[in-house]
Amino acid sequence: MYVELRDLELLDTLAEVGTLTAAADRLYVSQPALSQRLARLEDRLGGPLFQREGRKLLVTPAGVRMLSSARTVLAELRSAERDIREIRAGRDQRVRFTAQCSTTYQWLPPVISALQREHPGTEVRIEQVAGDEPLAALLDDRVDVALVTKPDRLMERLHVVPLFRDQMVAVVALNHPWTRRSHVTARDFTDVHLVLYDIYDQSRSPAQPLPLPASSRPGRVSTVPLVTDLVIEMVAAGEGISVLPQWVAAPYTEGPNARVAAVRIGAHGNWRTWHLATRVGDHAPAVVDFVELVAARFRAGTSGVQDAPSMLPALVGLGSSS
Structure with missing residues (x-):
C-alpha cells in the first residue's frame, strides 16, 4: 500500500467541498478521473473513505483518520515551502x-x-x-x-x-x-x-x-x-x-x-x-x-x-x- 501527495490533496479537497464535481473543479481534473482516483485509493487502503449520499460525500471513520494525517502532512509541507522562500529571500x-x-x-x-x-x-x-x-x-x-x-x-x-x-x-x-x-x-x-x-x-x-x-x-x-x-x-x-x-x-x-x-x-x-x-x-x-x-x-x-x-x-x- 502506498499513498501519493495528490491522494492527500484529493482527500483534503473532497472533505472541504463535499462533492466530486466541486473537487474536480478545484483540482482542475475531470470528474470521472477524480472518481477513479478515489476508487483506486480506497482499494489500496482496503475500505471506503467517503459515504455517498446522492451527490454529497460524507467522511467515514476510516476517512476521518486518513484525513487527519493528510492535513497534517499538507500543512507541514506548505509551512516548509514558505520557510524556504523566506530564507532564500533573506527575510524571516x-x-x-x-x-x-x-x-x-x-x-x-x-x-x-x-x-x-x-x-x-x-x-x-x-x-x-x-x-x-x-x-x-x-x-x-x-x-x-x-x-x-x-x-x-x-x-x-x-x-x-x-x-x-x-x-x-x-x-x-x-x-x-x-x-x-x-x-x-x-x-x-x-x-x-x-x-x-x-x-x-x-x-x-x-x-x-x-x-x-x-x-x-x-x-x-x-x-x-x-x-x-x-x-x-x-x-x-x-x-x-x-x-x-x-x-x-x-x-x-x-x-x-x-x-x-x-x-x-x-x-x-x-x-x-x-x-x-x-x-x-x-x-x-x-x-x-x-x-x-x-x-x-x-x-x-x-x-x-x-x-x-x-x-x-x-x-x-x-x-x-x-
Missing part, C-alpha cells in the same frame, strides 16, 4: 502559533493587526501540529508560541505562564431533556452518544483523555474533523451530544437564532486553565510582542473565560534577540 519575519484543541480564533485578528503596526511585514501563521502535540513542536522549533491547556511533563522544559480559565459545557439539541436542568454530573454521561473533534479519537496512540468529568462512562464516541459547524449540526439533529468550551459554543447557543443549548457540567462548572508557552531563552521582538498582545487581549476579557491574570511581569522574562 514570522510568528508561528498553535493552539491546543481550538478551532475558534475570534480574538486573533486584532492581535495580528496590532503586531503588524509594530512590526510591519511580520506574518503570523496558525500551524497545525501532528498529534496535537504543541509542546513537542515548541521544543523542535516548529512553532514559536503555543496556547495549551493539558498538563504535560514537557512544560518543565518550557517557559509557561497561566493565561485564563474557560468552562467546558455539554452541548445538546434544543429539545433535549438536559435543557430543563441546572447542571449535569458524571453519571448523566453514562451510555450517551458523544460527538467530539477527532483529536479525541481513542484509537490514536497515545489517546487524548475525553473532556468529561472523572468516572463518566459514555456509551459511544463519534469523532469528526476539527470543524465546529459539523459538530453543532450533528447535535442539533439529535445525533448525540458534545462537550465544547463555552466560548466556542456561545455563537450557536445564544440569541434568537440559537441552534443548540449549553448545559453546565457539575454544580460549579467544569473549568480548565490555559497557558501560553514559549521556548526558554531569547526571542525575536515580534514573538515577544505577540505574546504580550495575546495576554493583553485575554486580560481585557473574552467571552466564556475567567481569571485572566496580569502577565506582564512573567512575560518580561522572554527577553529579545535584538
Whole structure:
C-alpha cells in the first residue's frame, strides 16, 4: 500500500467541498478521473473513505483518520515551502502559533493587526501540529508560541505562564431533556452518544483523555474533523451530544437564532486553565510582542473565560534577540 501527495490533496479537497464535481473543479481534473482516483485509493487502503449520499460525500471513520494525517502532512509541507522562500529571500519575519484543541480564533485578528503596526511585514501563521502535540513542536522549533491547556511533563522544559480559565459545557439539541436542568454530573454521561473533534479519537496512540468529568462512562464516541459547524449540526439533529468550551459554543447557543443549548457540567462548572508557552531563552521582538498582545487581549476579557491574570511581569522574562 502506498499513498501519493495528490491522494492527500484529493482527500483534503473532497472533505472541504463535499462533492466530486466541486473537487474536480478545484483540482482542475475531470470528474470521472477524480472518481477513479478515489476508487483506486480506497482499494489500496482496503475500505471506503467517503459515504455517498446522492451527490454529497460524507467522511467515514476510516476517512476521518486518513484525513487527519493528510492535513497534517499538507500543512507541514506548505509551512516548509514558505520557510524556504523566506530564507532564500533573506527575510524571516514570522510568528508561528498553535493552539491546543481550538478551532475558534475570534480574538486573533486584532492581535495580528496590532503586531503588524509594530512590526510591519511580520506574518503570523496558525500551524497545525501532528498529534496535537504543541509542546513537542515548541521544543523542535516548529512553532514559536503555543496556547495549551493539558498538563504535560514537557512544560518543565518550557517557559509557561497561566493565561485564563474557560468552562467546558455539554452541548445538546434544543429539545433535549438536559435543557430543563441546572447542571449535569458524571453519571448523566453514562451510555450517551458523544460527538467530539477527532483529536479525541481513542484509537490514536497515545489517546487524548475525553473532556468529561472523572468516572463518566459514555456509551459511544463519534469523532469528526476539527470543524465546529459539523459538530453543532450533528447535535442539533439529535445525533448525540458534545462537550465544547463555552466560548466556542456561545455563537450557536445564544440569541434568537440559537441552534443548540449549553448545559453546565457539575454544580460549579467544569473549568480548565490555559497557558501560553514559549521556548526558554531569547526571542525575536515580534514573538515577544505577540505574546504580550495575546495576554493583553485575554486580560481585557473574552467571552466564556475567567481569571485572566496580569502577565506582564512573567512575560518580561522572554527577553529579545535584538
